[in-house]
Amino acid sequence: MRKTLTALLLACLMAFSACTAETIYRTDQADQSAVEVSGTESRIITGAVIQKTGGDASSPDAASFRGVNAAVRVYDRATLTLQNCVIEASARNATGVFAYDGGTVHLSDCTIQVTGGGAGGVQVAGGGTLTGSNLTVTSASKAAIRSDRGGGTLTLDGGTCTSTGSNGCPVVYSTADITVRSAVCVSERSRAVIIEGKNTVTLEDVRIEGNDQSTKAGSVHANVLMYQSASGDAKEGTSVFSMTGGEMTAHSGAMFFCTNTSGEIRLCRAGLNLSGDGTLLIVSAGRWGKEGRNGGNCTLRAEDQALTGRITVDSLSSLTIHMTASSFTGCVNPQDEGGTVRLSLDEGSAWTLTGDSFLSSLDGDLTRIDANGYRLFVGGVRVL
Numbered sequence: 248m249r250k251t252l253t254a255l256l257l258a259c260l261m262a263f264s265a266c267t268a269e270t271i272y273r274t275d276q277a278d279q280s281a282v283e284v285s286g287t288e289s290r291i292i293t294g295a296v297i298q299k300t301g302g303d304a305s306s307p308d309a310a311s312f313r314g315v316n317a318a319v320r321v322y323d324r325a326t327l328t329l330q331n332c333v334i335e336a337s338a339r340n341a342t343g344v345f346a347y348d349g350g351t352v353h354l355s356d357c358t359i360q361v362t363g364g365g366a367g368g369v370q371v372a373g374g375g376t377l378t379g380s381n382l383t384v385t386s387a388s389k390a391a392i393r394s395d396r397g398g399g400t401l402t403l404d405g406g407t408c409t410s411t412g413s414n415g416c417p418v419v420y421s422t423a424d425i426t427v428r429s430a431v432c433v434s435e436r437s438r439a440v441i442i443e444g445k446n447t448v449t450l451e452d453v454r455i456e457g458n459d460q461s462t463k464a465g466s467v468h469a470n471v472l473m474y475q476s477a478s479g480d481a482k483e484g485t486s487v488f489s490m491t492g493g494e495m496t497a498h499s500g501a502m503f504f505c506t507n508t509s510g511e512i513r514l515c516r517a518g519l520n521l522s523g524d525g526t527l528l529i530v531s532a533g534r535w536g537k538e539g540r541n542g543g544n545c546t547l548r549a550e551d552q553a554l555t556g557r558i559t560v561d562s563l564s565s566l567t568i569h570m571t572a573s574s575f576t577g578c579v580n581p582q583d584e585g586g587t588v589r590l591s592l593d594e595g596s597a598w599t600l601t602g603d604s605f606l607s608s609l610d611g612d613l614t615r616i617d618a619n620g621y622r623l624f625v626g627g628v629r630v631l
Contacts, residue, residue: 346375445484468500560586
């Protein structure tokens with residue numbers, strides 16, 4: 248009887264240990280992922296630790312475009328669900344979680360920490376899909392929320408995402424369709440958001456901060472950059488930034504910068520905290536594109552929105568502003584910078600000047616504009 252009870256107790260202890268033991272997936276080999284799912288496979292992993300502890304990528308492009316060397320890689324129409332997992336990547340060019348080539352990843356209540364160079368936190372490319380809820384993502388070299396060539400769809404709800412690097416380490420980098428809701432997003436030493444080419448970033452009830460510390464020659468410090476590079480990573484077209492509710496803080500530079508592309512900014516009830524620079528928007532040539540042809544063409548749509556600050560548009564660029572039930576306390580091209588600026592002001596909107604302003608055209612009633620002691624020119628003619 249004693250032997251039977253002892254055996255039974257041992258069996259129960261072993262069963263309990265098996266139920267509570269932490270599952271660990273780990274690799275330190277180059278071009279290898281700790282978890283890789285492909286083909287028609289569909290997997291669910293719960294409560295695991297997933298570690299990419301070594302093995303630098305042999306090709307940075309393969310790592311960034313296809314997810315080779317990521318801690319978690321899902322591709323070729325496969326599906327992976329991760330719940331309550333800890334993902335760590337410390338190798339060079341090792342992304343935390345990567346969805347590629349029709350692969351789909353669903354994340355919930357996971358912590359993702361990427362400390363190796365040349366890689367981001369969660370990423371899509373080549374048509375991948377990634378969804379996440381209540382994530383904690385930290386990235387030290389590239390964006391915590393990121394995409395690359397071929398784009399895809401990335402949607403996050405809740406959680407906290409932080410990028411700690413500088414010179415190209417925003418919290419969001421988009422060559423895809425990226426949506427973030429009800430989250431806290433911080434870029435400690437870089438822009439908050441970068442959108443390249445014909446892609447989108449949509450923020451809903453998000454608190455987001457940026458602190459652009461770029462040191463590259465010709466850099467214009469800004470919190471949100473919309474641009475087109477010559478890398479081929481994004482199709483040419485209109486970059487769209489949309490923010491509803493929430494709050495965005497710029498700790499340096501302008502709030503928005505549109506250059507060498509078409510851009511559209513959509514704002515509705517968003518709290519905008521400008522840096523000491525006091526600039527809301529710059530539309531101008533920059534360090535990308537062919538000199539003399541690399542201005543920006545931007546549309547700013549404000550609905551039920553309070554706007555403040557200075558707007559400048561250079562002679563290579565254009566801006567159209569649509570204000571609906573909104574207010575603007577600021578100035579436009581106070582030094583007559585020469586760009587084309589069109590303003591549409593509905594009956595529920597108002598503008599208070601904080602400096603001389605120069606418009607190309609005005610659609611709206613002048614009674615909605617308070618000159619506040621400054622001058623307003625429309626089409627070269629002073630109207631206030």
